[in-house]
Amino acid sequence: MIEVKNIKKSFGKLRVLHDVSIKVGTGDVVVILGPSGSGKTTLLRCINFLEKADAGSLTIGEKTVDFAKCSKKDILEIRRRTAFVFQNYNLFNNKTALENVMEGLVAARGMPRNIARERAEHELEKVGLTDRLDYYPCRLSGGQQQRVGIARAVALDPDVILFDEPTSALDPELVGETLEVIKKVAKEGRTMIVVTHEMSFAEDVADNVVFMDGGYIVEEGTPQKIFTHPEQERTKQFLRRILPQSEYTI
Amino acid sequence: MQMNIQLPDLIASLNSGFRYLPTTFILSFVPLSAGLVFGTLIALVQVFKVPVLRKIFAVFVSIYSGIPSVVALLIYNLLYITQFNKIAAFFGSSLTVREVSPIYVALFTFSLSSIVLMSETIRGALLSIDKGQFEAGYSVGLTTRQILRRIVLPQVVPVILPPLTNHVVGSIKNTSIVMTIGVMDVLNGAIVPAETTYRFLEGYIASALIYWAVNALLEFLLRRLETHTGKFRNTECTDSATEYKND
Amino acid sequence: MIDFFSWQRLADNFPKLLIYLPVTFGIVGIAAAAGILLGMLIAVVCIRRVPVLNQICTVFISFMRGTPMLVQMLVAYYGIPLLLELLFGVDSRRWPKIVFVYITFALNQGAFLSELLRSSILAIPQGQTEAGLSVGLTPFRTFRRIVMPQAARIALPGLSLDVVGLFQETSLVYMVGVIDVLGRAQTIAAQTGHVLECYILIAVFFVVISLLLRSAFSGFEEKLTYGSREPAAEDADEHSAA
Numbered sequence: 001m002i003e004v005k006n007i008k009k010s011f012g013k014l015r016v017l018h019d020v021s022i023k024v025g026t027g028d029v030v031v032i033l034g035p036s037g038s039g040k041t042t043l044l045r046c047i048n049f050l051e052k053a054d055a056g057s058l059t060i061g062e063k064t065v066d067f068a069k070c071s072k073k074d075i076l077e078i079r080r081r082t083a084f085v086f087q088n089y090n091l092f093n094n095k096t097a098l099e100n101v102m103e104g105l106v107a108a109r110g111m112p113r114n115i116a117r118e119r120a121e122h123e124l125e126k127v128g129l130t131d132r133l134d135y136y137p138c139r140l141s142g143g144q145q146q147r148v149g150i151a152r153a154v155a156l157d158p159d160v161i162l163f164d165e166p167t168s169a170l171d172p173e174l175v176g177e178t179l180e181v182i183k184k185v186a187k188e189g190r191t192m193i194v195v196t197h198e199m200s201f202a203e204d205v206a207d208n209v210v211f212m213d214g215g216y217i218v219e220e221g222t223p224q225k226i227f228t229h230p231e232q233e234r235t236k237q238f239l240r241r242i243l244p245q246s247e248y249t250i
Numbered sequence: 251m252q253m254n255i256q257l258p259d260l261i262a263s264l265n266s267g268f269r270y271l272p273t274t275f276i277l278s279f280v281p282l283s284a285g286l287v288f289g290t291l292i293a294l295v296q297v298f299k300v301p302v303l304r305k306i307f308a309v310f311v312s313i314y315s316g317i318p319s320v321v322a323l324l325i326y327n328l329l330y331i332t333q334f335n336k337i338a339a340f341f342g343s344s345l346t347v348r349e350v351s352p353i354y355v356a357l358f359t360f361s362l363s364s365i366v367l368m369s370e371t372i373r374g375a376l377l378s379i380d381k382g383q384f385e386a387g388y389s390v391g392l393t394t395r396q397i398l399r400r401i402v403l404p405q406v407v408p409v410i411l412p413p414l415t416n417h418v419v420g421s422i423k424n425t426s427i428v429m430t431i432g433v434m435d436v437l438n439g440a441i442v443p444a445e446t447t448y449r450f451l452e453g454y455i456a457s458a459l460i461y462w463a464v465n466a467l468l469e470f471l472l473r474r475l476e477t478h479t480g481k482f483r484n485t486e487c488t489d490s491a492t493e494y495k496n497d
Numbered sequence: 498m499i500d501f502f503s504w505q506r507l508a509d510n511f512p513k514l515l516i517y518l519p520v521t522f523g524i525v526g527i528a529a530a531a532g533i534l535l536g537m538l539i540a541v542v543c544i545r546r547v548p549v550l551n552q553i554c555t556v557f558i559s560f561m562r563g564t565p566m567l568v569q570m571l572v573a574y575y576g577i578p579l580l581l582e583l584l585f586g587v588d589s590r591r592w593p594k595i596v597f598v599y600i601t602f603a604l605n606q607g608a609f610l611s612e613l614l615r616s617s618i619l620a621i622p623q624g625q626t627e628a629g630l631s632v633g634l635t636p637f638r639t640f641r642r643i644v645m646p647q648a649a650r651i652a653l654p655g656l657s658l659d660v661v662g663l664f665q666e667t668s669l670v671y672m673v674g675v676i677d678v679l680g681r682a683q684t685i686a687a688q689t690g691h692v693l694e695c696y697i698l699i700a701v702f703f704v705v706i707s708l709l710l711r712s713a714f715s716g717f718e719e720k721l722t723y724g725s726r727e728p729a730a731e732d733a734d735e736h737s738a739a
Contacts (some may be wrong), residue, residue, distance in 0.1 A: 050385050076391065084389035090382035094404040094482045104390025107400060136482040156390060254579070316661075316707030317700050318668035321679070325696045332501065423565035430672065437568060451575040458564045458572055465563035 001026050002047075002160045002191060007056030007067065009042055016042045017053070018215040024160065024208075029192045031202040031223075034212035035238060040195045043212070044162050047193070048082045049075045060159050080108060083153035087165040089145040091137040091152075097124060097144075098133040101152045109156075123151040127181050143174035147181055154185055161185070163194040199243060203227060211235050259449040263456035267440030271460065274435045277353070277428065278421040281360035282368075285417070289368030296369070297376045307369070314366045320427050323359045327431045330355045356428045364421065371413045375406050408480030415472040419465045426461070436460050507694040510685060514698055520595070520677040521667045527599050528663055532606025539611035540618060554611070561608030566601075566666050570673050573601040598670050602663075609659060617652035618644060650721055657714030661707050668703070678702065 002024040009017040016039045024030050032040045046053040046067070053067035060081050065074045083104075091100050101120035105111040111119075124133060127147040137145055146166060153161050166182060167175040179201050186192055186205045196202065202209055203223045210220040211232075219232045227243065230236050292311070295303045335346055379402055387397035426437045440460070441453035539558070542550045561569070574597045581587040589596075621644050629639030671680035678699050686692035 048389055050388060076393070079388060080391040082389075084385075086382065086386065086389075088382060090380075090386035092383060092386060092401050093380075094401065103400070104392065107396050108391035108393075138483060152390065312708065312711075313704055316665075316704035318665040318703055320668045320672075321696060321700050321703065324679075325693070325700065328693055328696065419563065423563075426565035426567045427669065427672075429567070437565070451572070451579065454568060454571040454575060458560075458568045461565055461568060462560055462563040466559060469563075 001059070001061065002193070003059040004043070004047065005057045005059075007043065007046060007053050007058075009039075009046060009051065009053045016215050017046070019056075020212075020215070020217055022210060022217070024191060024193060026191055027189045028207040029186045029190075029194065029205050030208045030210060031206040032193065032195045032210045032212060033197070033199075033202070033238070034218075037214070038212040039215040040212045041164055044084075044164050044193060044195055047160075047162060048079055048084055050084070080156075081159045083156045083158040083161045085146070085149050085153050085161065085163045085166050088169050089137070089142070089149045091140075091145050091148055093137055096134045096136055097129060097140065097148045100137070100148055101155045104152065104156050119155050120151070123155040124148070126154075126184070127151045141174070142170050143178055146170065146178050150178075150181055150185065154190070160191045160193060163192060163196065165195055165197070167196065167198060197242070199227070211238065213238070255452060255455070256449060259443065259447055259452040260456055262443040262447075263440045263449075263453040264459065266442045267436045267453075267457050267460050270434050270436050270439030271464070273353070273433065273439075274422065274425050274464075277356055277360060277425040277433075277435060278418070280357055281364040282418060282421055284361040285364030285368035288365045290372050292365065292369035293372035293376060296373050311366050311369060314362070315370070317363075319359065319363055319424055320430070322363065323356065323427060323431060326359050327352065327355050351433070352431045353428075353433050355431060356425075356433055360421070360424065364417070367417060371410065371417065374413075375410045378409060379405065404479070405482075408476055408483060411472060411476040411479070415469055415476075418468055418472065422465060422468070423461065426457075502693055503691070506689075506691055507698060510682075510695050511698060513685065514678050514681055514695060514702070517676065517678045517681045518702065520675070521664065524595075524598060524602055524667050524670065524677075525660065525663050528602035528606045529660060531599075531603035532610045533614075535603065535607030536610030536614050539607060540615040543611065543615055544618060558608045558611060561605050562612075566605060567669050567672060569605060570598060570601045570669065573597050573604075574673050594673060595670075595675050598673065598675055602666075606659075606663065610656075613652055613655045613659065614648065617648040617655075620651050621647050653714070653718050653721065657711065657718070660714075661710050664703065664706055664710070668699075 004020065004022045007017050007020050008015075018039075020039070020043060022030070022043070032043070034040045042051055045051040047058060056067045058065050058067065058078065060078060063077060063081070065078060091097075092103060095103060098117070098120050101123055102113070102116045105116035105119065106113055121130070121133065124130060127150055129144060129147055129151070132140060132144060132148075137148070140148065146169075150166070163182065167178050170178060175198070179198060182192075182194070183201070183205050194201075194206075206223050208220060209223050209226045211218045211226065211230075211234075213234050219226065219230060219235045226235065227239065230239060292307050295307055330352070334350070338346070383401050383405070384394075384397055387401050392400070425435055428435050429437050432438075437457045440457035441450060444450045444453040539554050542554050574594070577597060577600065578589045578592075581589050625643050625647065626636075626639055629643040630636065634642065667677065668679055670677055671683060674680070676684075682692055682695035682699060685695055
């Protein structure tokens with residue numbers, strides 16, 4: 001179970017998160033939607049401490065951390081329970097696909113190399129890249145790189161996987177394949193928080209949809225509820241722009 | 251003014267110059283090492299924005315890099331020659347300027363300018379590292395030290411090698427100015443025979459050939475090193491463009 | 498110690514040295530101008546792999562880059578008269594020393610700049626040339642009007658670095674007997690026995706020139722790239738709004 005309580009974050013004078021709380025049950029998939037600047041990416045990055053939140057608390061499983069008063073040890077521990085999939089993949093450029101997936105296991109968790117290798121090969125097989133194990137990132141296409149990124153995250157066996165607009169940087173033809181891979185991960189029962197614009201994905205896989213705007217959570221609920229019977233005006237405005245007209249009724 | 255080139259004189263000069271190659275190597279590699287060590291320190295201070303030091307170093311680097319090596323060498327040599335005896339006496343030593351080789355002045359001068367130049371190169375290389383590599387490292391649970399050692403440093407090395415090659419070659423070439431302060435290096439050594447035969451052109455050509463050969467060899471070796479440490483990089487990608495398309 | 502450094506001498510020597518700065522500027526100017534022309538020629542030869550000339554250029558560049566400037570000047574000073582006598586029967590023994598310096602610097606710059614220009618030209622996508630040809634421009638005009646201006650913009654940072662370095666290298670010319678600021682300092686040293694003030698003045702000259710040059714160039718670069726950076730930023734915004 002992941003819970004963020006009352007998180008606040010400002011960048012200088014700009015308030016990006018205004019007291020946001022979100023709860024994710026084990027095995028749930030939560031999709032966060034919203035326009036640029038809504039704070040959804042910041043929220044995600046605060047969870048694994050890529051950004052340091054100003055206030056609030058984070059609970060992962062039985063470990064609770066106060067954002068304002070956490071130690072380096074706390075941060076490291078949280079990072080070892082979470083995994084992140086980046087919009088622009090961020091694969092380690094000087095390591096092969098296989099080594100990329102193994103890196104966190106061997107260097108951060110002290111797993112013996114042969115066991116890490118087996119697990120890495122297994123995850124890469126699940127995303128369909130068995131024939132690319134020894135390729136460096138520069139020789140992989142965007143879609144392939146992102147699949148390695150996903151395998152890297154899953155291999156860590158985290159309590160939650162955080163996806164930051166995983167398909168936004170991909171060519172349109174590759175988006176579908178990558179979403180299929182992410183759906184497979186969801187169907188395995190992984191706890192996931194996904195920031196995305198892909199509505200069909202949200203409809204298929206999400207247990208909960210959260211709509212954010214201007215640093216607040218405007219509305220949340222099941223995909224069916226949000227997409228067909230949104231309550232808030234801002235939600236309706238946003239959906240109107242994103243979804244084809246026939247998809248929802250006011 | 252001589253009107254031809256004599257081969258025997260050329261060979262004599264080559265031999266004579268060659269004997270002083272170790273001095274030239276010392277004059278270039280000691281400063282290069284100093285440059286790597288202290289230059290990295292200065293670069294780290296600037297990149298990690300250490301409060302007061304950063305500004306001091308930045309100002310010092312931008313001013314000192316404007317002073318030509320020759321001028322610096324002349325100034326330090328002047329100070330050295332005029333002040334050495336006084337300072338030695340102060341420390342209770344009976345050494346005089348005449349007994350100590352001027353090579354130390356040269357080493358000091360070259361080290362200082364090497365540190366200044368290297369710090370800029372290393373700073374540029376550190377800044378060129380994609381922040382995303384750090385973030386990816388943190389997100390899989392690595393510590394900063396692990397990221398630097400396993401991910402970032404291996405990527406910095408091939409970036410640094412081309413400018414480093416220029417520094418090494420430049421350093422070797424720069425050593426030739428010690429002629430002014432009387433240090434026996436390749437250049438001075440190559441014209442030793444000319445002092446009796448007056449065949450200076452052969453001497454200078456001989457020294458040119460020696461420098462040329464040494465630098466060509468160094469460039470070749472460093473280029474090999476660059477290819478080896480940069481195996482993971484784009485230069486491979488342009489060759490295998492077809493594989494890329496078979497996604 | 499008192500007689501070691503004197504502000505009075507500093508002030509006295511300042512005008513004496515200042516009037517020799519033009520010598521330095523002259524060398525830099527001629528070297529840069531000739532260097533760019535020569536460098537351009539060599540770059541084109543290398544890019545188009547003109548049969549014999551290409552090899553000669555490669556050796557030439559390797560030599561100029563692998564040997565110290567001082568050695569090059571000395572070889573030129575002693576060797577060029579020999580060469581000219583043998584090839585053209587020209588007696589150059591009475592030429593002013595600075596001519597040999599001009600020649601050496603021009604050749605040196607030609608070699609170094611050719612590398613810079615070559616990589617800048619190669620950085621321009623083939624598509625630009627193809628577009629120029631397809632609207633009917635001759636290859637030469639395509640190069641001059643389309644490729645070169647773009648290459649020039651790319652080459653600018655490297656060029657500014659080169660010119661700053663050029664200034665520093667001119668400090669060597671006194672070693673072959675050319676009277677520039679440093680040469681004048683040596684005559685002052687011989688006359689008065691006090692030269693520290695001169696050296697310090699010269700160091701200051703060079704530092705000031707180097708700082709002025711670098712800020713001038715970076716201002717110039719900013720003005721030049723301002724126009725071409727803006728559209729890229731707008732594109733990025735459109736993508737993220739999707």
